[in-house]
Amino acid sequence: MIDLYKLHWSHYVEKVRWALDFKRLPWRGIDIAAFTKKEMRGFDCAQTVPLIHDTGTGVAISDSSPIIRYLEETYPERPLFPADPSERERVWQWMLRLDSTLGLYARRLGYTQVIMECPQTLAELFLPNFFGGLFARRGWRALASPVVGMMLTLRFRFHHNRQDRIYEQLEALLIPLVRRLERDDFLVGGQFTAADLTLASLLRPLRIVPHFSHAPSLQSLFVWQEQLFRTQGRDVTFPYEDAIRAQRQRSGSMRSRVSWMQAPDDRQAAPVERESLQVASNDQQPVSAWTVLRGLPAYLKLRWFSGVKKMPYMPAAYLGISRSRVLHRA
Numbered sequence: 001m002i003d004l005y006k007l008h009w010s011h012y013v014e015k016v017r018w019a020l021d022f023k024r025l026p027w028r029g030i031d032i033a034a035f036t037k038k039e040m041r042g043f044d045c046a047q048t049v050p051l052i053h054d055t056g057t058g059v060a061i062s063d064s065s066p067i068i069r070y071l072e073e074t075y076p077e078r079p080l081f082p083a084d085p086s087e088r089e090r091v092w093q094w095m096l097r098l099d100s101t102l103g104l105y106a107r108r109l110g111y112t113q114v115i116m117e118c119p120q121t122l123a124e125l126f127l128p129n130f131f132g133g134l135f136a137r138r139g140w141r142a143l144a145s146p147v148v149g150m151m152l153t154l155r156f157r158f159h160h161n162r163q164d165r166i167y168e169q170l171e172a173l174l175i176p177l178v179r180r181l182e183r184d185d186f187l188v189g190g191q192f193t194a195a196d197l198t199l200a201s202l203l204r205p206l207r208i209v210p211h212f213s214h215a216p217s218l219q220s221l222f223v224w225q226e227q228l229f230r231t232q233g234r235d236v237t238f239p240y241e242d243a244i245r246a247q248r249q250r251s252g253s254m255r256s257r258v259s260w261m262q263a264p265d266d267r268q269a270a271p272v273e274r275e276s277l278q279v280a281s282n283d284q285q286p287v288s289a290w291t292v293l294r295g296l297p298a299y300l301k302l303r304w305f306s307g308v309k310k311m312p313y314m315p316a317a318y319l320g321i322s323r324s325r326v327l328h329r330a
Contacts, residue, residue, distance in 0.1 A: 002027040005040050005051040009125055009238055012064040012103060013050045015201040018234060019068045019194065023078045027052075034126045035151070048282075065095040065280060068194050080194040090188045094195035099280035103202040105170040108283075109212075110205025112158045114240060115149050115302055116255045118247045121240055122148040149303070150295030154287045159298035162307065167211060167258050174212070178221045192228075200225045200234075207237075208244050210256035211308075213316045222318040248313040257309040 002020065006013040006029050020027045032039045032049065040047050043060040051062040054074070061070050069092065072081050081088045114121055123144040153159055161167065177199070180187065187195040203225050206212040213222060229236050237245075248254045287295075 001055045003053040003055065004029050005032050005049065005053070006030065007032065007034055007049050007125075009240055010049060011106065011202050011204045012099075014204065014234075015064040015198055016050045016052065016067050018197050018201060018232070019071055019080060022080060022197070022232070023071060023075055025071070025075055063280065065092075065099055065194075065198070068095070068197075072194070080197065082189050082191070082193060084189075087189050091193045091195045093276060094187055095198045096277040096280045098195075098198045098202055100277065101173055102170070102199070104281075104283045105166050105173070106202055106205040106209075108156050108158055108161060108166055109170065109209045110240075111152055111156065112161060112302060112306070112308075113209050113255065114244065115153070115158065115299070116306060116308060118240075118244045119145045119149055119303065121145070121243045122152070124243075125240065146296075146299060147292065150299045151287050151292050153298045153302060154292065154295040155285050156283060157285060158302055159295075162260055167261055170206075170212070174218055174221060178218060181224050182220055192232075196228065200228045204238065207316075208241055210254050210311070210316070211258050213318075214256065214314075216317070219316075219318045222316065226318060252313055253310045254313045255306075255308045256311040259307045259309055 002025055004013070004016060004020065004027050006017075008029070008031060017027075017029075030039060037047050037049070040049075040051050043051065043053065043062075045051065045060050046062045048062045050064055050067060051060065052067050052070075053060045054070075057074065059070065059074075061067055068080065072079065081091050120141040123141040126148050127144055157164065186192060187199065203221070207222070212218055226236070228234070
């Protein structure tokens with residue numbers, strides 16, 4: 001049995017769940033308290049989510065890509081890496097690059113979108129069991145969610161999205177991926193690998209960011225993702241996706257147009273493959289109870305004056321594609 005310590009909505013956790021299911025390994029999920037992580041304190045590895053404890057080998061390991069490589073080396077049946085050593089290394093480099101870019105950018109913009117449009121969802125995600133579920137109840141959610149939003153804003157620099165050019169960097173990263181996957185079914189070789197699993201998982205938060213999910217130039221990428229979800233038996237939507245879609249249907253609008261982005265001609269596509277990496281990078285900043293109130297102005301600015309303008313709500317085009325067109329690629 002493998003114990004998976006998780007935040008159930010995390011796209012990095014979904015990577016590991018997917019790998020465990022693909023390899024048909026027995027596992028159980030253990031939800032953790034997001035801000036204390038007290039459930040993981042007994043392990044001697046880094047206290048980051050996701051973390052697995054393999055009760056069969058006694059190994060505890062954290063960080064999604066090292067976890068998947070451990071699973072591959074320990075349980076080689078139903079491989080997620082090619083047999084060829086050079087292709088195995090290419091898959092590994094794809095995983096680290098996507099962890100260090102797409103995963104971080106998508107997390108920032110996904111949470112930003114929730115704060116702008118459906119902030120009460122934050123309490124349901126982060127505080128479902130605090131004080132017997134008190135902060136997940138109506139009314140209390142409205143009090144707790146801004147506090148969670150302030151902490152997240154400081155931890156992940158949401159208030160610096162414009163300064164850090166996150167929208168531009170992400171767009172420059174995705175365009176070459178679209179071209180690659182319009183030419184080839186998979187990122188490496190002719191089969192589904194951990195690189196494809198990583199891309200499809202880490203792309204998930206962008207399904208609620210209309211600047212990307214509704215962009216005509218990116219529709220084929222989301223179609224590719226949707227096809228993998230369905231052929232591999234993954235959840236097509238997560239609860240936060242359903243919550244923000246319901247909010248948009250009620251209001252008839254969505255925050256979509258990024259008013260301050262530079263013109264497309266001023267940007268250049270980022271190279272997809274770069275120098276070899278040894279580990280994935282992270283972008284978390286330290287936050288304490290004493291500093292969280294510094295996030296209030298940043299949170300309020302993000303909530304109401306982010307420069308991401310409202311537009312009439314409409315579903316993304318890729319969602320309207322007939323399910324009969326799902327390709328059996330895996």
